[in-house]
Amino acid sequence: MEEIRDQKTEKEKKKMIFDIRINPPTTVAPNPAGWEGYDKNVPHMKNAAPFLNQPFSKFVEMLTEAGVTRGMLITGPYQKIEDHPKHIKSLMDQYPGKFVGGVTIWPQPNLMKSVQEVERAVKEFGMRTILLRPFASMAFANDRRFYPIYAKCAELGAVVSIVVGINFTGYANLEYANPMPVDSVAAEFPDLKIILTHSGWPWAAQAVAVAWKNPNVYIDISGIGPRFIAMDGAGYEPIFKFGNSILQDKILWGTDWPLTDQKRSIAEVMQLPLKEEVRQKWLYKNAMTLFGLKD
Numbered sequence: 001m002e003e004i005r006d007q008k009t010e011k012e013k014k015k016m017i018f019d020i021r022i023n024p025p026t027t028v029a030p031n032p033a034g035w036e037g038y039d040k041n042v043p044h045m046k047n048a049a050p051f052l053n054q055p056f057s058k059f060v061e062m063l064t065e066a067g068v069t070r071g072m073l074i075t076g077p078y079q080k081i082e083d084h085p086k087h088i089k090s091l092m093d094q095y096p097g098k099f100v101g102g103v104t105i106w107p108q109p110n111l112m113k114s115v116q117e118v119e120r121a122v123k124e125f126g127m128r129t130i131l132l133r134p135f136a137s138m139a140f141a142n143d144r145r146f147y148p149i150y151a152k153c154a155e156l157g158a159v160v161s162i163v164v165g166i167n168f169t170g171y172a173n174l175e176y177a178n179p180m181p182v183d184s185v186a187a188e189f190p191d192l193k194i195i196l197t198h199s200g201w202p203w204a205a206q207a208v209a210v211a212w213k214n215p216n217v218y219i220d221i222s223g224i225g226p227r228f229i230a231m232d233g234a235g236y237e238p239i240f241k242f243g244n245s246i247l248q249d250k251i252l253w254g255t256d257w258p259l260t261d262q263k264r265s266i267a268e269v270m271q272l273p274l275k276e277e278v279r280q281k282w283l284y285k286n287a288m289t290l291f292g293l294k295d
Contacts, residue, residue, distance in 0.1 A: 016295065018287035019063070019071035019262060020254030021161075021197070021222040024091055025054045056091055060098075066262035070287075072254075074102040074131055074161075085125035092126070100291055102129030102161060107137060107145040115152045122156045128291055129159040129195075135167060135176035142181040150185060154192040159290065161220075164207065165198035179207040186214035193290060195252065198223045199239050208238040211250045218290060219247070221282075222254030226268040240272070248278045252287050 063071070073091055075084040088101040103121050108114045121127040130153050134141045141162050153160050164179040179200040186194055194217045200207025201224065211217040221229065221239065228234040229243075243251040255265050269283060288295070 015067065016069045016284045017067050017266060018253070018284045019068050019257070020195070020220045020252040020287050021256045022071050022073050022254075023075075023257055024056055024073045024088075025059050026056065026087070056094065060095060063262060067266055068262050070098055070100075070284075070293075072100045072102050072129060072287075074129070075104055085121040085127055088127065089125040100128040100293075101126065102131050102159075103127050104131040104133065105149060106133075107139075107143075107149065111145065111148045115148050118149055118152045118158070119156065122153075122158050127158065129161050131161045131163070133163045135163065135172045135174070136169060138172065138176060140176055140178070140181040142184045146185075150189050150192055154189050159193045159195060161195040161197060163197045164203070165196075165200045166202060178203050179210050182217065183210045183213065186210065186217050190214075190216060192216060194218065195220050195290075198256070199229075199236055202235055204236050205238040208242050208247065211247055212242065218250045218252055218286070219243075220252040220254045222252075223256035223259040225260060226253075226265055226272060230272050243282070244274050244278050248275075248281055249286055249289070251282045252290070253282045 073088050075088060084103040088103060092099045092101050105114055105117050118130055132146060134143060134146065139145060150160060162182055164177050167177060179196050182194060182196060196207045196217060196219045199219060199221050207219050211219050229236040229240045253269060255262050
């Protein structure tokens with residue numbers, strides 16, 4: 001009986017899926033300016049408002065139907081939310097143990113205010129991740145304005161997710177989204193766990209190099225169709241080649257919903273020619289390890 005129970009447990013574990021990047025919908029009016037540029041370059045984002053403006057319970061039902069068992073809820077430019085940490089905490093409390101939370105912090109002219117925002121988000125509301133968008137500040141990730149934030153996150157044990165790779169924000173130059181500057185950040189803060197978003201594309205090779213060199217750096221594949229990862233000429237070849245071998249413990253699956261759909265994205269991951277044990281790491285195990293969570 002014990003052996004049968006163990007086998008069932010392993011079978012159930014294979015069904016576990018963790019979405020590392022979810023922009024949750026709210027009944028608050030969405031912010032169309034938040035996806036300006038995306039509506040022209042990502043076709044379905046032109047009509048994103050109905051997706052973002054729905055009850056959270058309905059969205060969770062959709063996640064369950066898609067097979068997502070856990071995930072990270074984040075705040076970004078899509079919604080008009082006044083108190084981001086409080087809002088995410090309220091959603092997490094509706095489904096205890098299902099979600100971890102992350103909020104965006106911007107570097108303020110008075111950097112201590114940014115540090116205080118980090119401390120409040122982590123200590124008061126239990127946020128596990130601080131998201132940074134250096135490109136939106138016309139800065140590289142190793143700009144010294146971000147260092148007090150990195151230091152506070154390292155002190156509190158919070159993960160930092162740094163937006164790198166392509167974005168369609170009209171006012172921000174793509175050069176600021178190159179993942180290479182994260183190398184010096186990871187080296188100077190070896191205890192700080194860092195996520196590079198969106199595979200770093202079109203700098204996928206650079207993202208792989210930074211993650212390979214630094215034990216504290218991970219790569220998420222959110223916001224893209226996983227089918228492109230193994231597609232010749234798409235530019236994601238380093239993610240597939242090294243993510244299926246030396247970096248198999250560093251790749252995190254996610255959707256950045258509503259940029260990509262969970263059901264379709266999971267189906268595409270299932271079609272990738274990955275080792276089965278690697279597939280489970282990408283979809284679930286690596287995220288659980290990153291956050292120190294247990295099944």
